[in-house]
Amino acid sequence: MQPIQLQWIDYTVLIAYVAFVLGIGLALARYMKTSADFLTSAHSIPTWVTGLAFISANLGALELVGMAASGAKYGIATAHFYWVGAIPAMIFLAVFMMPFYYGSKARSVPEYLKMRFDERVRALNSIAFAVMTIFASGISMNALAKLLNQLLGWNYNMALWVCSGVVLLYVLKGGLTSAIYTEVLQFFMIVLGFAPVVYLGLKDLGGWHGMNHTLQTAAAVGSHYAANAWTSAWQPLLAGSSHNPMGVDLFAMVFGLGFVLSFGYWCTNFLVVQRAMAAKNMTAARNTPLVAAVPKMLFPFLVIVPGMIAMALTALPDKGYRIPPPVIAHECYEKAVAAVKSADSAQVPAAVKAVTDALGKKVNDGKVAAIVADNAKSKLTDKQIEERIYNSITDNDYDGVILSLVKKYCPAGLLGLALTALLASFMSGMAGNVTAFNTVWTYDLYQAYFAPGKSDNHYFWVGKATTVMGILLSIAAAYFASMYNNAMDIIQLVFGFVNAPLFATFLLGMFWKRTTGTGAFIGLFGGIAGSALFHALTLSQGNVPGVKGGYLGVLQTYPSEMAQNFWLAAFAFTVCFVLTFGISLATKSMKTDDELRGLVYSLTPKTVDHSLAFWQRPAFLGILLLIGCALLNIFVW
Amino acid sequence: MGLDIRWPIGLMFSLLGLLLAGFGIVKKSESLSMGINVNLIWGAVLLVFGVLMLYGAWRGSKTGSK
Numbered sequence: 232m233q234p235i236q237l238q239w240i241d242y243t244v245l246i247a248y249v250a251f252v253l254g255i256g257l258a259l260a261r262y263m264k265t266s267a268d269f270l271t272s273a274h275s276i277p278t279w280v281t282g283l284a285f286i287s288a289n290l291g292a293l294e295l296v297g298m299a300a301s302g303a304k305y306g307i308a309t310a311h312f313y314w315v316g317a318i319p320a321m322i323f324l325a326v327f328m329m330p331f332y333y334g335s336k337a338r339s340v341p342e343y344l345k346m347r348f349d350e351r352v353r354a355l356n357s358i359a360f361a362v363m364t365i366f367a368s369g370i371s372m373n374a375l376a377k378l379l380n381q382l383l384g385w386n387y388n389m390a391l392w393v394c395s396g397v398v399l400l401y402v403l404k405g406g407l408t409s410a411i412y413t414e415v416l417q418f419f420m421i422v423l424g425f426a427p428v429v430y431l432g433l434k435d436l437g438g439w440h441g442m443n444h445t446l447q448t449a450a451a452v453g454s455h456y457a458a459n460a461w462t463s464a465w466q467p468l469l470a471g472s473s474h475n476p477m478g479v480d481l482f483a484m485v486f487g488l489g490f491v492l493s494f495g496y497w498c499t500n501f502l503v504v505q506r507a508m509a510a511k512n513m514t515a516a517r518n519t520p521l522v523a524a525v526p527k528m529l530f531p532f533l534v535i536v537p538g539m540i541a542m543a544l545t546a547l548p549d550k551g552y553r554i555p556p557p558v559i560a561h562e563c564y565e566k567a568v569a570a571v572k573s574a575d576s577a578q579v580p581a582a583v584k585a586v587t588d589a590l591g592k593k594v595n596d597g598k599v600a601a602i603v604a605d606n607a608k609s610k611l612t613d614k615q616i617e618e619r620i621y622n623s624i625t626d627n628d629y630d631g632v633i634l635s636l637v638k639k640y641c642p643a644g645l646l647g648l649a650l651t652a653l654l655a656s657f658m659s660g661m662a663g664n665v666t667a668f669n670t671v672w673t674y675d676l677y678q679a680y681f682a683p684g685k686s687d688n689h690y691f692w693v694g695k696a697t698t699v700m701g702i703l704l705s706i707a708a709a710y711f712a713s714m715y716n717n718a719m720d721i722i723q724l725v726f727g728f729v730n731a732p733l734f735a736t737f738l739l740g741m742f743w744k745r746t747t748g749t750g751a752f753i754g755l756f757g758g759i760a761g762s763a764l765f766h767a768l769t770l771s772q773g774n775v776p777g778v779k780g781g782y783l784g785v786l787q788t789y790p791s792e793m794a795q796n797f798w799l800a801a802f803a804f805t806v807c808f809v810l811t812f813g814i815s816l817a818t819k820s821m822k823t824d825d826e827l828r829g830l831v832y833s834l835t836p837k838t839v840d841h842s843l844a845f846w847q848r849p850a851f852l853g854i855l856l857l858i859g860c861a862l863l864n865i866f867v868w
Numbered sequence: 869m870g871l872d873i874r875w876p877i878g879l880m881f882s883l884l885g886l887l888l889a890g891f892g893i894v895k896k897s898e899s900l901s902m903g904i905n906v907n908l909i910w911g912a913v914l915l916v917f918g919v920l921m922l923y924g925a926w927r928g929s930k931t932g933s934k
Contacts, residue, residue: 251876263872280873644888648888
């Protein structure tokens with residue numbers, strides 16, 4: 232995409248936001264007296280705040296960019312990541328799992344695992360989690376710095392260090408509370424920053440129906456899918472994996488995504504669970520994911536619809552829009568323009584080749600030939616040629632969709648608001664990861680294995696030092712991600728291996744008192760190894776064996792990477808479940824029933840909600856939310 | 869925690885709202901998108917949102933609720 236010019240008003244919005252974020256950190260600094268204040272917010276935050284932070288910690292910028300990209304590639308079916316892949320798991324967390332997390336007085340998810348099983352399981356989970364948070368925050372910061380570099384012309388290093396510095400300052404001052412507060416601020420920034428883009432885009436296309444109509448016409452004419460492939464969420468899926476652009480079948484979607492991946496993320500990932508654990512009491516903690524589920528349910532309209540708008544605009548030539556091509560340095564465009572100008576109409580094939588070489592990307596030969604011919608007839612200006620070359624590149628960079636729409640519809644002012652929202656979500660993504668890393672490192676690794684039994688003041692200072700360390704490690708991870716092209720693929724692959732089996736461990740641990748530490752430990756290891764093996768033996772269509780799988784041989788080929796991922800998750804879960812179950816039966820539990828009280832479902836008195844009116848009870852609210860979610864699904868059936 | 873988050877949210881969005889709406893009034897021609905003065909309208913929306921947050925924070929500080 233071509234660079235965006237910011238005006239003073241845009242910079243003012245950006246600076247105002249940064250000033251407020253730093254101000255919040257400074258204002259909170261005086262309340263930070265103990266390690267618990269700093270690392271766990273001392274259970275003091277109201278429900279609506281933890282709820283919005285819960286959702287916001289997950290709504291990182293990469294999600295924002297990625298969901299718009301998927302909206303363009305797959306259409307409204309992308310909403311399954313929300314309605315199938317999040318809402319049910321969030322409700323399950325609230326109604327069934329939160330009582331154990333909050334009631335056990337554990338300060339982190341790994342600590343819960345130690346109470347329920349033993350040190351081995353805690354160590355495995357906390358080390359894996361600590362490494363993942365660092366890489367997640369590094370990837371996010373790398374993407375941010377790259378974006379600022381490409382779009383605004385900022386220096387990569389400066390962008391990386393300045394943004395990290397801002398995060399460091401406010402997390403160091405205000406700890407987890409600071410991170411949670413800025414996440415809430417970011418939530419409103421994103422909603423209020425992107426809502427106008429969606430509105431203007433839909434208005435441009437003649438509203439919701441206008442957009443759908445355009446997409447249906449385009450799908451019927453330009454693809455081998457049915458007309459509703461981009462506009463219906465369920466019908467193309469039910470028709471089978473070759474009938475929807477995701478290439479996914481119903482089982483992979485519902486079991487792989489909806490059960491394994493979704494519950495594995497929402498119910499066990501400390502990054503989000505930590506927000507609920509910061510709530511002021513049990514009811515507030517249980518209601519946190521429910522509060523979060525309301526905006527989560529509606530987010531597809533904010534983050535996926537832009538992708539569909541981009542797709543529809545591309546199908547209408549008179550709108551003068553295309554999904555942006557990959558970012559190409561300006562010098563390459565200049566070379567390509569020079570190649571067009573020096574060619575005459577007799578040398579069209581040579582000119583096409585010269586343009587392709589200059590850009591390093593595939594171009595539409597016919598379009599380039601037309602530029603050469605038109606230029607030979609009547610001289611075009613450099614700008615005209617460049618614009619037409621831009622439009623002749625055949626590759627799409629779907630990740631550029633959201634910003635290209637912001638650029639198209641937002642004048643100065645609104646542009647600053649939307650860009651600040653994006654920047655805010657990158658920074659709060661880093662803050663979220665760093666605060667989770669903090670707690671796990673300080674309590675689950677440092678206090679547990681390196682220096683137990685020190686004063687609280689000691690751990691308070693370690694928490695602060697870990698913040699600095701976490702940020703520095705994230706920056707290192709960002710450089711690592713920027714150096715290797717497929718670093719991100721590899722990291723995400725490893726995340727997948729580690730996360731996929733996790734929910735089986737929690738499910739058995741929380742709901743079957745017979746589960747033993749040895750069973751859980753070996754089951755987890757087996758699940759991780761199982762996913763690695765599965766990946767090594769399967770491939771998705773169009774990929775060559777290597778990072779994308781199949782390096783030990785190809786036993787099974789899936790229609791898409793997404794299908795491969797969903798099946799991998801389903802497989803890893805099953806391996807972990809069966810191993811944990813079998814080994815638990817064969818080994819003896821080291822824990823007495825008394826020790827497991829409050830940690831296991833059958834040994835814990837049911838949470839009494841009688842003091843609450845029925846409409847305030849988590850179970851009732853959960854059912855309401857499920858009905859709402861079902862209605863949304865019917866709306867885009 | 870001693871700080872009610874509604875204060876900073878309210879203050880920030882009121883400020884941004886005033887800024888955008890002001891820009892929309894002064895630089896009308898630069899604020900149009902799809903024929904609408906989006907800076908003015910959206911600035912007003914942000915301002916209303918900000919003021920509501922401030923009102924909530926003010927009421928909360930009276931009753932001690934958060």
